[in-house]
Amino acid sequence: MVDIDADVVKFCKENLPENAEAFADPRLELVIDDAKAVLEQSATGFDVIIMDLDDPLEDGPCYQLYTEEFYTMCKRKLNPGGVFVTQSGQAGVKRHHLVWSPVNSTLRQVFPAVRAYNQAVYSFMDEWGWNMAFVDGDMGTLLEPDQVDDRIARRIKGELRFLDGESYKGLFCLSKAHRKTLAEEKRVLSREKGTFSFMHSQGLCIAGAKS
Template identity: 65%
Template sequence: MSKQIEEELEVGFRAVYRIDKILHSGSSPFQTVDIVDLAPFGRTLLIDGMIQSSQVDEFVYHESLVHPAMLLHPTGVKTVYIGGGGEGSTAREVLRHPSVTKCVMVDIDADVVSFCKMHLPENAHAFADPRLDLVIADAKGQLEAAPDGSFDLIIMDLDDPLEGGPCYQLYTKEFYATAKAKLAPDGILVTQSGQAGIKQHKSVFTPIYRTLCTVFPQVVGYTQAVYSFCDEWGWNIAFNTPREGGMMMSVAEVDARIAQRLPGSELKFLDGVSFQGLPALSKLHRANMAAEERVLSTASGTFLFMHSQGLCVAEANAASANGGADVAAKRVG
C-alpha cells in the first residue's frame, strides 16, 4: 500500500497525493515540517500540513514574488530584507541580481532552514553567498531593530496567517507601518497574500491589500496560477514613493530590465509578456478590492486566520489573540 498525504484545501475540498519518499517528517518548536517527494509535484516542503513549495513549480511562485519588485525599483535594488523564506528560494532569486550588496533573511524556525539546506540542493549556492546574512530570529523584532531607511526592498515570504502560528501579526497595519519606516525613500515592500482565485480572493488577498493601503501611498495587487497550490496565488506590492502607472511596464521595458539587471541569468517563468498578466485582475477581483473594508490590526484585535488554504475569519480581543486553534488537516500514512 502506497503512502499518501491528505491536504484540506477548504471545507469540503480535500486533495490526496501519493508520497514516493519521506525525507523528513517532524515538529519544530513552531510548526510541523515535512519534506517529501510527491508523485505529481516532486520534492515538496509542507508546513503545518500545507504545501509551501514544490519542485514542479516553485520557480513560478518565487519569480513572481521577487522579480516584479526588483525590476520596478527605479535604480536597482542594493539592500534587501526577507521576512521568512527559510527554504532559501526567495534569497536565491534575490541574489541573481548583481546590484544586491546585502540580503538579510530572517526566519524564526532554525529547523526549517536546516532541513531545507539538507534536502533542497538547488538553493545551496544562495545559502553560501557572502551577500546573504541569515538570521534565526523573529522577523518582526529584527526589522524593528534596523535603522530607518535601511532597505530598498522588503519581501515578506511568510507562512500563511494561521491562528496560533508564528506569522499572523506580520500581516497587520502596525507591522506595515514599521516596514515602511525601514524602507529607503524609493523603497518597495512585497508580501505573499494567500489564495487569490475567483472564489477565495476575498479571504486574505483583499484584506491584506486594504491594510497596506492604510500605510502606503500606492499598493497594487497581482496574481498568478500556481499548479501545486490548486489555485491562483496573490501578492501585494506597496511603493514608498508612488510610481506612475503602478506595476505597468511595456513588454520591451521589462525584457530590457531583465537583460540589464540579471545579466547571464535566464528566468524560467517571467519575461515581458508574462509580466503583463500579473496585475491584469478580473472585474470581480477589482470590484472586491475597491469595496474591501477590513483592516488587519493588533490594536483592534482584527486578524484573518486561514484553515489550511481555506478561511476562518476571527475577531479577537488583544488578550486572546494568541490563542491556539486546529489548523491544517494532514495525515501521512
C-alpha cells in the same frame, strides 16, 4: 534573509536544489531570528522588504505581521523609493477575499501606491496572491514589457524560466471578480481589534478588520 526556523532553512538547503545555490551567494547574509524583532531593532534602511510568511492563522506566529501597525513600521524602515512585498494567501475567484483583498486594503492605509497580483501555484491547488506597496506613489506605475526584459538582461545572469516582460504584465491582469473585490474592500487588519474567521476545509484564518 531572516528566518525564525533554522531547521527549515537546513531542510531547504539539503532538499530543494532549485534554490540551494542561493545560500552560497556571497551577497546573502542569513540571520536566524524573529524577523519582526530584527526589523524593529535595525538602524539600517532597506530598499526592498519581501515578506514570505505563513498565512495568518489564529494560533500561528504570523498574524501580527498582517496588520496596519506592522506595515506602518515596515514603511518607516524603507528608504526613499523603497518597495514592500508580502505574500497574501489564496487568490482564486472563490477565496481571494479571505486574506488577499484585506491585506491590499490595509496596505493602502499605509502606502501611497499598492499593486495586487496573483499566479497559479499548483502545489497549493489554487491561485496565490501577493501585494506590492511603494513608498513613492509614482513608482506604482507598471513597467512596459520591453522595460522589464531590458532590466532582466542587464541585472540577471542566465535565463529565467518564468519571468519576462510579458509574464510580468500578465501577473497584474486581474479578473473582473478580483478587480471588483479590491475596489470594494474596506477592511483594515489590526492587531488590537483583530478577530478571526477559521476556514476548516482550508486551514486558513484571517485577522478580522476594524471599521
